[in-house]
Amino acid sequence: MKTDKRGGASAERNLEERLAGRFAGELKRAEGDYSSLTLLSGASARAGSSSARPRRRLWPRLVALPVGAAVVAIAVVALLPLLLPASPSVAPGPAASGVVMGSDGLPATIDGQRVYRVGDKASWPAGGSFLLGAFPVSYTPPCPPRLPSLRPEDLGLVGTCQDSSFPGIGLKADSASDPYASPPLIPAPKGAGVLSEWLGGPGVVMRVHTHDAAAAQCTADEQGECEAALVVETVVWPVVPAQLNGERVYRAVDRASFPTTGSFLLGGLVTMPDLIPPCPMRIGITNAEEQLIPYCYWAAIDGIQVAPMGAAMSNLRYHSVVARVHIHDRLAAQCPEAALASCQAAVVVESIVWDSGPVAVPVASPTVLPTSSGPLTTEGPTVSMPVPPPSVVLGPDEIPTTLDGQTVYRAANLPSGLSSFYLGGKLTRDASCPVPTAPLAKPPACGYWMIDGVRVGTQLAIDEALLNQPVVATIQVSRSLAICPGGSCTETILVVVGIDWPVAAWPPIADLTPPAPPALPS
Amino acid sequence: VRAITATLDRNDEDRTEARGASRASAAAAAPDWVVTLNEHGPLLLATARAIARDEAEAEDLVQTTFERAIRAAPSIRDSRAIRAWLLTVETREALRTVRRLRRTLRLDPNVHEQPVSGPETSEAVELDEALGRLSRPVRAAVVLHHMVGLSVAETAQALGVTENTAKARLKTGLARLRELLDED
Numbered sequence: 001m002k003t004d005k006r007g008g009a010s011a012e013r014n015l016e017e018r019l020a021g022r023f024a025g026e027l028k029r030a031e032g033d034y035s036s037l038t039l040l041s042g043a044s045a046r047a048g049s050s051s052a053r054p055r056r057r058l059w060p061r062l063v064a065l066p067v068g069a070a071v072v073a074i075a076v077v078a079l080l081p082l083l084l085p086a087s088p089s090v091a092p093g094p095a096a097s098g099v100v101m102g103s104d105g106l107p108a109t110i111d112g113q114r115v116y117r118v119g120d121k122a123s124w125p126a127g128g129s130f131l132l133g134a135f136p137v138s139y140t141p142p143c144p145p146r147l148p149s150l151r152p153e154d155l156g157l158v159g160t161c162q163d164s165s166f167p168g169i170g171l172k173a174d175s176a177s178d179p180y181a182s183p184p185l186i187p188a189p190k191g192a193g194v195l196s197e198w199l200g201g202p203g204v205v206m207r208v209h210t211h212d213a214a215a216a217q218c219t220a221d222e223q224g225e226c227e228a229a230l231v232v233e234t235v236v237w238p239v240v241p242a243q244l245n246g247e248r249v250y251r252a253v254d255r256a257s258f259p260t261t262g263s264f265l266l267g268g269l270v271t272m273p274d275l276i277p278p279c280p281m282r283i284g285i286t287n288a289e290e291q292l293i294p295y296c297y298w299a300a301i302d303g304i305q306v307a308p309m310g311a312a313m314s315n316l317r318y319h320s321v322v323a324r325v326h327i328h329d330r331l332a333a334q335c336p337e338a339a340l341a342s343c344q345a346a347v348v349v350e351s352i353v354w355d356s357g358p359v360a361v362p363v364a365s366p367t368v369l370p371t372s373s374g375p376l377t378t379e380g381p382t383v384s385m386p387v388p389p390p391s392v393v394l395g396p397d398e399i400p401t402t403l404d405g406q407t408v409y410r411a412a413n414l415p416s417g418l419s420s421f422y423l424g425g426k427l428t429r430d431a432s433c434p435v436p437t438a439p440l441a442k443p444p445a446c447g448y449w450m451i452d453g454v455r456v457g458t459q460l461a462i463d464e465a466l467l468n469q470p471v472v473a474t475i476q477v478s479r480s481l482a483i484c485p486g487g488s489c490t491e492t493i494l495v496v497v498g499i500d501w502p503v504a505a506w507p508p509i510a511d512l513t514p515p516a517p518p519a520l521p522s
Numbered sequence: 523v524r525a526i527t528a529t530l531d532r533n534d535e536d537r538t539e540a541r542g543a544s545r546a547s548a549a550a551a552a553p554d555w556v557v558t559l560n561e562h563g564p565l566l567l568a569t570a571r572a573i574a575r576d577e578a579e580a581e582d583l584v585q586t587t588f589e590r591a592i593r594a595a596p597s598i599r600d601s602r603a604i605r606a607w608l609l610t611v612e613t614r615e616a617l618r619t620v621r622r623l624r625r626t627l628r629l630d631p632n633v634h635e636q637p638v639s640g641p642e643t644s645e646a647v648e649l650d651e652a653l654g655r656l657s658r659p660v661r662a663a664v665v666l667h668h669m670v671g672l673s674v675a676e677t678a679q680a681l682g683v684t685e686n687t688a689k690a691r692l693k694t695g696l697a698r699l700r701e702l703l704d705e706d
Contacts, residue, residue: 012700019668030565
């Protein structure tokens with residue numbers, strides 16, 4: 001205990017006791033107040049008098065957040081056509097058939113047209129539309145007060161973060177930079193809505209223009225800024241074909257009309273989230289559920305999570321693809337009654353029939369640059385087993401050293417800088433705590449699988465028969481948010497997104513016949 | 523001044539609500555999380571009152587802290603750390619609020635809203651007045667360590683400063699309090 005000339009340790013202790021006692025009284029008062037607490041809006045609290053303040057309760061406001069978000073989303077969808085560019089009038093974008101890729105993963109030219117970059121701003125054409133390649137991200141800049149307010153007619157071109165229409169979108173020149181360290185280019189609110197589905201993911205090529213006709217209506221003060229505003233017209237790359245060899249390519253928005261018999265084509269971007277929390281193991285589910293129902297954060301095409309059973313998708317992340325798929329798989333009949341509808345609705349990927357190649361994203365997965373913009377294959381309704389047996393080279397411990405020509409890493413040589421890789425070794429359990437025996441509401445702190453002694457998160461129900469057996473798994477390096485001193489932070493985790501060896505013996509899809517529809521009551 | 527303040531508030535609300543909408547919707551389905559927050563509510567309210575010394579701002583601070591917690595709910599894995607984390611969020615928001623308002627307003631530190639119901643004894647009044655004359659960062663350190671009972675390390679984390687800085691603020695705060703109480 002420190003002392004000083006005015007009182008010494010006892011005086012200091014006495015003061016500390018007074019402070020603690022004072023807080024005990026405050027805490028008691030707060031316990032009484034809290035149950036009936038009403039809270040104030042920030043503006044009224046600071047600007048108004050205490051007697052005149054409108055008061056509102058806390059929880060209704062919090063509950064209203066998701067509801068409000070839904071309302072905002074509906075409003076945005078409804079108003080989106082109004083924000084789309086009306087001028088200048090341009091022809092639809094190129095079909096992206098003649099794509100020459102640049103070194104940054106974005107096309108350098110499309111059909112002979114130069115694809116400008118964010119960094120080329122000085123050389124952008126001053127009139128008419130042009131192609132611009134960039135990485136759209138969610139971005140809200142620092143927001144200093146801007147008074148007086150802009151006129152409403154200005155807002156479509158010069159958004160500020162004080163406007164409700166401000167899109168919160170930035171265009172980065174490269175995939176790796178941090179938008180808050182290196183501010184991105186902010187497009188005009190008008191038209192920026194078309195980028196909403198691309199935020200934080202792949203690079204895109206947009207048809208854009210500056211010197212929008214609406215700039216003439218801006219005030220003199222804002223004239224220059226309005227003319228320089230970058231208006232996005234449409235995304236021209238990557239695109240998904242509307243049909244292949246005359247066969248319709250369905251999209252996620254068509255889900256209600258997916259054919260319930262036979263196979264069909266589904267097109268869209270293959271996505272898997274960057275942020276994947278570890279998932280508890282699924283216990284007590286049937287094999288049919290395991291193979292049909294996507295669990296946790298699974299690969300998706302056009303936003304539709306596909307069934308674990310089916311063609312491997314992990315290496316197609318951020319590819320724009322067309323897949324041959326089916327629903328109402330015969331295996332669904334083996335699902336329990338409660339899960340029957342989910343099993344029947346599961347989208348099973350039979351094969352990938354068109355692939356734009358990887359869209360430029362910071363993914364170091366072993367992929368190839370696009371060499372074809374047309375269909376790779378045009379398979380008919382009858383398809384063979386979706387996953388061909390991998391070519392395997394076994395090491396001295398009978399664990400593959402390569403799989404399909406790609407390195408199988410071990411605990412001793414885990415790669416750095418790869419977001420996805422093969423990990424081989426004996427499959428064991430993290431025995432630092434008991435294995436959960438029932439479904440968990442929250443991710444457990446332990447009890448995960450381990451491969452070659454490396455703790456891995458679990459995305460799928462791993463077959464118990466593989467325990468203590470050598471396996472090769474596709475690992476996705478991910479991050480899990482956690483609480484750290486001073487705020488939230490992240491920890492890197494390895495997540496199993498598939499067991500690639502030994503090969504699972506899926507039933508051959510070609511032999512499966514969807515169940516006959518039930519007879520209508522007479 | 524009102525217009526600027528209202529604009530700042532609207533910005534904050536728009537931005538935070540847009541960013542947090544998806545997380546908030548995820549968290550809305552977690553009633554146990556709401557229960558957890560409610561358990562810490564009185565502590566947060568008492569702490570906010572002690573730091574802010576303004577009833578309206580204290581309630582705002584609790585509200586903001588809860589909103590942030592609701593949005594962060596899917597990412598929070600260690601429930602044992604939640605108390606210190608909530609206090610950290612609240613304290614930093616309290617300090618941030620002052621910084622934000624100071625950009626547009628010159629606050630008179632001697633003007634405080636009279637609490638609706640406050641200290642019952644003259645001794646408590648005396649202590650409250652002394653606390654009120656500390657600068658907010660120093661007061662926050664004293665409140666968190668000597669009143670709430672956080673360790674020096676936790677206090678430093680909540681303030682976003684090093685432990686040495688926190689210790690210096692605590693020493694300054696206690697010395698100043700003793701001076702003020704002796705004067706009275």
